[in-house]
Amino acid sequence: MVTEKRTVLLVGGAGYVGSVITGHLLRKGWHVRCLDQLIYKNESCAWPYLSVPQYEFMQGDIRDPRFANKALKGVDDVVILAGLVGDPITSKYPDESHAINRNGVASFIDAMQHHPVDRLIFVSTCSNYGLVEVDTAVDENYPLAPLSLYAKHKVEMEQKILGLKGKAGFHPTVLRFATAFGLSSRMRFDLTVNEFVRELHLGKELLVFDPNTWRPYCHVRDFARAIEEVLRAPTSKVAFEVFNVGCEENNFTKLMVVEEIMRHIPRSKVTYQERGADPRNYRVNFDKIRRVLNFTPEISVQQGISEILAALSQGLFDHVEEQRHFFGNYEIFLPTALIPDLKRAG
């Protein structure tokens, strides 16, 4: 438990990862305030916490300084998760991505400088490594080669934050998350492990592009533990530091993910195709977070697969197709009043 009463602002806290972090930090004694525009009509993600006195929800856009300043009032620490997340949604909505993931996040960080915030955790992505040609797992110092608009904006924001050394009153940390898997109240079935499990559970034929490409994976509950570790760590260990978050054991090729699912569903029909639209291929080294923060994820890809299969077989996700917009990042819903701002911001 946290010994003193600390309030953490989760920006984008009603999303897939944020919903799990919320529950975790509330259980550990934090006060949690969530600022989220609910762009996937994901208001139900706040519902489980509304009866918790230490939880506060604010609907609002990070681009709007009125919401940013209101949300920042009285908070100790900030975690930025908000944005359009993933390569497909950012290439579908490039103007919105530019306005939110780049200009919106940047203006929010500028607004933070007018508030006595202690820490900032910026959640970035291992996608920033892009296509890694070497046959080694890359660490935080490996040159970044973002391939998508999504990763390019993440890299820009990382650089902005790390460039604040000596200028900002707060202590920032950049966390490059592996690809997430596992259950959340905002379940995303557009992420590799979750998607493959559901498709094969439904008995569909699965088409897998570039089966031998590597990717690191990490369970959403382990991400929540990582956020807790960074919030608790002495600032001397985490300020202006970048950490990859995940573990080597969860570096998997897509073929390996399919093989694990087929242990449960052996007669699945899977076809493989080379040269898909997504050339990312990277194995990641997680020594730094283990060494500096003594953090290791606890949940394997195999356990995650079992967990998702158990939920699917209990009928908990029988209505995904009827609410497709909620169960993946396919389509966004922004208030029309904010659309003109987009054009200016872009």
Ligand SMILES: NC(=O)c1ccc[n+]([C@@H]2O[C@H](COP(=O)([O-])OP(=O)(O)OC[C@H]3O[C@@H](n4cnc5c(N)ncnc54)[C@H](O)[C@@H]3O)[C@@H](O)[C@H]2O)c1
């Ligand atoms: N899911 C993954 O596999 C993964 C991997 C690496 C890094 N990350 C990072 O983790 C973070 C969370 O990802 P996620 O999977 O939970 O995504 P998500 O899409 O489920 O959640 C994003 C949240 O941000 C909110 N949001 C979007 N634009 C907003 C705006 N303008 N103002 C306020 N709120 C806004 C959305 O409503 C949503 O609730 C992101 O920063 C992402 O880049 C995720």
